[in-house]
Structure formats: structure tokens, C-alpha cells
Amino acid sequence: xxxxxxxxxxxxxxxxxxxxxxxxxxxxxxxxxxxxxxxxxxxxxxxxxxxxxxxxxxxxxxxxxxxxxxxxxxxxxxxxxxxxxxxxxxxxxxxxxxxxxxxxxxxxxxxxxxxxxxxxxxxxxxxxxxxxxxxxxxxxxxxxxxxxxxxxxxxxxxxxxxxxxxxxxxxxxxxxxxxxxxxxxxxxxxxxxxxxxxxxxxxxxxxxxxxxxxxxxxxxxxxxxxxxxxxxxxxxxxxxxxxxxxxxxxxxxxxxxxxxxxxxxxxxxxxxxxxxxxxxxxxxxxxxxxxxxxxxxxxxxxxxxxxxxxxxxxxxxxxxxxxxxxxxxxxxxxxxxxxxxxxxxxxxxxxxxxxxxxxxxxxxxxxxxxxxxxxxxxxxxxxxxxxxxxxxxxxxxxxxxxxxxxxxxxxxxxxxxxxxxxxxxxxxxxxxxxxxxxxxxxxxxxxxx
Numbered sequence: 001x002x003x004x005x006x007x008x009x010x011x012x013x014x015x016x017x018x019x020x021x022x023x024x025x026x027x028x029x030x031x032x033x034x035x036x037x038x039x040x041x042x043x044x045x046x047x048x049x050x051x052x053x054x055x056x057x058x059x060x061x062x063x064x065x066x067x068x069x070x071x072x073x074x075x076x077x078x079x080x081x082x083x084x085x086x087x088x089x090x091x092x093x094x095x096x097x098x099x100x101x102x103x104x105x106x107x108x109x110x111x112x113x114x115x116x117x118x119x120x121x122x123x124x125x126x127x128x129x130x131x132x133x134x135x136x137x138x139x140x141x142x143x144x145x146x147x148x149x150x151x152x153x154x155x156x157x158x159x160x161x162x163x164x165x166x167x168x169x170x171x172x173x174x175x176x177x178x179x180x181x182x183x184x185x186x187x188x189x190x191x192x193x194x195x196x197x198x199x200x201x202x203x204x205x206x207x208x209x210x211x212x213x214x215x216x217x218x219x220x221x222x223x224x225x226x227x228x229x230x231x232x233x234x235x236x237x238x239x240x241x242x243x244x245x246x247x248x249x250x251x252x253x254x255x256x257x258x259x260x261x262x263x264x265x266x267x268x269x270x271x272x273x274x275x276x277x278x279x280x281x282x283x284x285x286x287x288x289x290x291x292x293x294x295x296x297x298x299x300x301x302x303x304x305x306x307x308x309x310x311x312x313x314x315x316x317x318x319x320x321x322x323x324x325x326x327x328x329x330x331x332x333x334x335x336x337x338x339x340x341x342x343x344x345x346x347x348x349x350x351x352x353x354x355x356x357x358x359x360x361x362x363x364x365x366x367x368x369x370x371x372x373x374x375x376x377x378x379x380x381x382x383x384x385x386x387x388x389x390x391x392x393x394x395x396x397x398x399x400x401x402x403x404x405x406x407x408x409x410x411x412x413x414x415x416x417x418x419x420x421x422x423x424x425x426x427x428x429x430x431x432x433x434x435x436x437x438x439x440x441x442x443x444x445x446x447x448x449x
Contacts, residue, residue, distance in 0.1 A: 003029075004144055007059035008038035009080040011069035015040075017100045017123070018065060024137050033144060056083055060147055061094050061140065064110060067101040071108070085109055094143050098136055099123065116140075118342070135342065142345050146352060191238060191320060191360065194231030196446050197433035201420045202396055205232070205321060205360040209424075210351040212327075212390055213364045215379065215400035216371065220416060221364040222246050222325050223255065223442045224400060228362065229293060229323050230256055239292035239319035241310060245326025246364075249297040259443040260284035266440065292317060302333045303346050307353055314357060324350075327365035331388065343388025351393050365390065367399070377401075381421045397422040402437075412440045415447070 006025070010018045018038060028034040037055045042048050056062065062084040070076050087093040097105070097115045099122045105111060117123060117135040126132035190204025205211070205228070213221055229240045244252050258265045261284035263277050273281065294313060298305075306324065313319045324330060331343050354361040367383040379399045384391040391397065399419040416435045423430050436445045 003032050003035045004060040004147055005055075005058060006034055006036045006061045006063060006140075007056050007084075008036065008063050008065065009056075009070075009076055009084060010038070010063075010065035011067060011073050011076055013069040014065055014067050014100055017067075020133060021063070021065075021098070021136065024133050025140065028141070028144070052080070053083075056080060057087065059087075059093050061096065061143055062087065063140075064095060064097040066097050066099050066103065066105055066110075066115075068103045070100075071103060071105070081110065088113070094147065096140065096143060114139075118344070138342055138345055142348055145349065191232055191236050193228045194235065195228070195418075195435065195444070198398070198418065201429055201431065201433070202398075202423060203425050205362070206395075206425070207320070207358045207360055208355045209360055209395040210347075210354045210393065211360065211362045211396045211398070212384065212394040213362060213398050213400065214367050214384060215402075216367060216377075217400065217402055217405045218246060218366070219439070219442070220400045220402060220405075220437065221366075223259075223437070224444055225323050225325050225362060225364050226252065226255060226442075227259060227444055229321065230259070230288075230291070232321050233291040233293040234287060236320075237292075238321060239313065239317045240294065241313045241317075241319050241322045242293060242295045243301065243306060243309075243322070243324045243326075244295060244297045245299050245301075245324075245329035247297065247325070249295045252295055252297070255442045256288055257281065257284050258441055260287055262441055262443070264440040265442065292319070294319070299329060300333060301330070302337050303330065303349055306330070307349075310353065310357065310359070314359065320359060322354075322359055322361045324361065324363040327363045327387070327390075343390075344393070345388075347388040347390055347393045351395075378417075379419070379421075391422065394422065395424040396420070413438055416444070 008018050008022075022036055022038075025034060025036065029036060037059070039048065039052055042051050064070070064081060064084065084093070084095045088095040095110065095113055097110045097113055099105065099115055099117070099120050101124050102122045105120075116139040117126070117132045118139075121132075123129055123132040123136075188199045188204035190202070190206035192199055192204050202211070213225055215221055226242070229242050232238050233240045242252070247255070254265070254268065257263075258268055261277070261280040263273070263280055267273060267277065294317060296309060310322055313322075331346055334346050350361055350363065365384070365387060367379045368386050371377055371379060371383055378401050381391040381397060384394075384397065397420075399421055401417040401419060402414060404414045414437050416437045417432055418435055419432050420430045434447045436447055437443070438445070
């Protein structure tokens with residue numbers, strides 16, 4: 001793929017900042033991923049204004065290097081920035097404001113854009129400026145990957161769609177929805193999860209979406225995700241890739257057998273089966289053994305590993321759903337292996353993976369532990385903000401809330417509040433529905449109205 005062009009828009013009084021960033025992006029230039037341009041590259045005798053205009057309008061990424069001097073410069077602010085924002089709005093380029101020195105920029109035209117470093121904290125305010133620049137280069141790397149993915153999709157689907165084919169597909173969808181209406185059974189556009197109200201709210205598990213399942217109880221999160229995976233493989237006859245950071249493959253298998261056979265975990269673990277249990281166990285084994293459910297329990301996997309394995313599963317096993325049980329562990333692995341991959345970068349790349357591969361990705365994660373200090377402990381979207389802006393990046397967010405979690409109850413049966421906190425589907429609802437959870441079976445059931 002051709003290298004992307006970066007344009008530096010800056011005040012000459014900030015030239016040392018531009019040089020620092022250019023040095024840190026040199027590796028990407030050497031790899032052939034980038035070509036950088038700034039006005040110091042204008043050769044003697046050239047018409048400088050025409051040259052700047054040409055380079056600016058042909059750039060893929062435009063870096064606005066913000067300081068008081070940038071905002072005071074008529075050429076930077078009124079000329080370059082105005083053109084840059086027009087290109088950004090028309091999706092011809094990505095504009096990234098980089099806050100160099102403290103300045104009140106909240107009322108500027110670029111305030112609507114995501115700034116670097118994170119939080120819009122000026123580079124000079126960081127205790128360690130090297131860390132600030134790492135955050136900046138990481139954000140730029142993410143933008144490069146997003147642009148390359150878009151370019152790949154553009155070249156991949158370069159032919160026109162026949163209106164007849166599009167009409168046939170649309171009428172088929174309408175017909176399916178109409179028949180469902182006549183049968184008085186809810187119809188959905190995605191893959192069914194096995195949970196009626198979950199599917200009603202979310203229209204099922206839609207391709208190209210990132211769905212977050214969160215809550216304080218790891219047991220609830222993992223059991224819910226595993227039951228969805230099992231249902232998709234068993235009832236929808238779809239392949240599923242299941243990355244388990246929280247349990248070994250053997251423990252996942254035990255949970256499946258317990259849930260399907262409805263033999264309590266304690267009985268199974270101690271081998272206390274009687275004559276009534278064996279037929280149930282045999283039936284569960286028969287239903288599970290041939291499922292296209294592919295479990296990977298390697299707890300050291302990083303994002304690149306997951307992307308490679310997912311592509312392989314799609315190519316070889318035609319999977320339609322990826323479950324990542326334990327986002328927290330994945331983020332820890334990324335921090336250890338690649339300090340430039342901040343949580344928001346990892347989550348953005350997971351979202352991009354879902355869209356590029358046209359596959360549904362479900363992940364489980366904890367919420368901010370500060371929730372335990374609140375009087376009202378019911379989670380909200382804001383409780384995911386500290387986890388790499390997951391509240392903003394995920395397409396859909398579901399919280400599993402249990403009063404019993406805080407009461408440390410050991411009840412075999414409890415009512416779980418499922419909170420649909422975010423739903424990006426067109427004209428879709430957010431709200432709450434209830435599920436029954438049998439802790440001794442690691443199993444959820446729909447609540448009958």
C-alpha cells in the first residue's frame with residue numbers, strides 16, 4: 001500500500017516541537033508507511049503559497065500543532081486550518097490537533113476533534129515529555145491504520161452494485177420481517193443470542209459491531225458471554241471463536257457441560273452423579289461435541305495475536321462471532337508488550353477489526369472499581385470511560401447488575417438486571433430487562449413475563 005502523506009501546520013516559533021515529532025515518526029517513514037511534508041521543504045525559487053496549498057490539499061493526515069503562536073498566526077489559523085477542516089469534514093483527510101503549549105482552545109473550530117495528547121493536556125505540562133510524544137505517535141499510528149483499512153475497503157469493493165440485486169436482498173429482508181410479524185415471533189436482523197429481550201433491544205448480534213458486556217461480577221460476565229457463544233454455535237449453526245482470558249479451556253468446557261446438563265457444578269466437580277444425572281450428561285455431550293466452537297485459553301495473547309487468529313478462523317472455519325472474555329487481561333498484555341498501545345488504541349483497533357472483517361466482536365470487561373464506593377452502585381456508561389473510552393468506541397454496551405454481588409449472597413438463584421446502556425442501531429431503544437441466573441449451573445434463563 002502506498003505511504004500516507006502527513007502535513008505539518010505549525011508556527012515557526014514552535015519549530016522545535018515539529019522537529020521532535022518528525023524525529024519520532026522517522027521509523028514509520030523508513031518503513032514506507034509515511035511521507036512527511038512541511039514548509040521547510042519548499043525549494044528556493046518556488047511559489048511558496050501554491051506549493052503549501054497543493055501539499056495541504058493532497059495530504060492524508062494534517063497535524064495542527066497548537067499553541068498561542070499558532071492561534072495568533074493569520075496564515076495558520078485562517079488559511080491552513082480552514083482548508084484542513086474542510087478536508088476533514090469531506091472525509092478527504094484526517095485532522096489531528098496536537099496541543100503543544102497551554103492555551104484556551106475550547107472555543108476554536110477544531111475543538112470538536114479528538115486532540116492529542118490524550119485529554120488535550122499540553123505536551124509541556126506532562127511530567128515526562130517523552131511519554132507525551134509516545135501518546136501522540138500512538139494516536140497518529142491509529143489514524144494511519146484506520147486510513148489504510150478504509151483504502152483497502154475502497155479497493156476491495158470497486159464495482160457497482162446492481163439495483164436489482166439490492167432490491168432482491170431488501171425485499172427478502174422485508175418478507176422475513178413480515179412473516180415473523182404474522183407468526184407473532186420477534187424478528188431480528190443479526191444472529192440470535194438465545195436471550196429474547198437482548199435480541200429485541202439489540203436486533204441480535206450484528207456483523208461489524210463491537211459489543212461490550214460489563215459489570216462487577218466476573219462470573220456473570222463470563223457465563224453470559226459463554227452461553228451466547230454456545231447458543232450461536234448450537235442453534236444458529238455458526239462458527240464461534242472464543243478467547244478465554246478468565247478460564248482455562250478445561251474450565252470453559254466444564255461450565256458448558258454444567259449449563260447444558262443442568263447438573264450442579266459441585267456435583268460434577270466431585271463426581272457425585274447418580275443414575276438420573278448420566279442421561280443428562282450424555283445428552284449435553286451429544287449437543288456440544290460437534291459444535292464449531294473454537295476455544296483459545298492462552299492468557300498471554302496480545303492484539304496482533306487475536307487479529308491473526310481471527311482472520312484464520314474466518315478463512316478456515318467461517319466463524320461469525322468472536323468473543324473475548326477478559327478485556328482487562330488483554331489490555332494488561334498490550335501494556336507489557338507495547339507501551340505505545342494505550343487502552344483506547346487497543347479498543348479502537350478491536351472495533352476496526354470488527355468492521356474490516358465484517359464480524360461481530362463481543363468482549364467482557366469489569367467496570368471502574370470506584371463504583372463500589374458509591375451509594376448507588378448501578379453502573380452507567382461513564383463507568384467505562386476510564387477503560388480506554390470504551391463507552392464511546394463500543395457500538396453497544398450491556399451491564400449485568402446484581403444486588404446480591406454487594407450483599408455477598410450465596411443464593412443458587414438470583415434476578416439479574418441487564419441494562420442496555422448504549423445501542424447504536426438506528427432508532428433503537430436503550431432500557432432494562434431481567435434475567436434469572438442459576439449460579440450453581442452457570443446458566444442464565446429468560447424471565448417469563
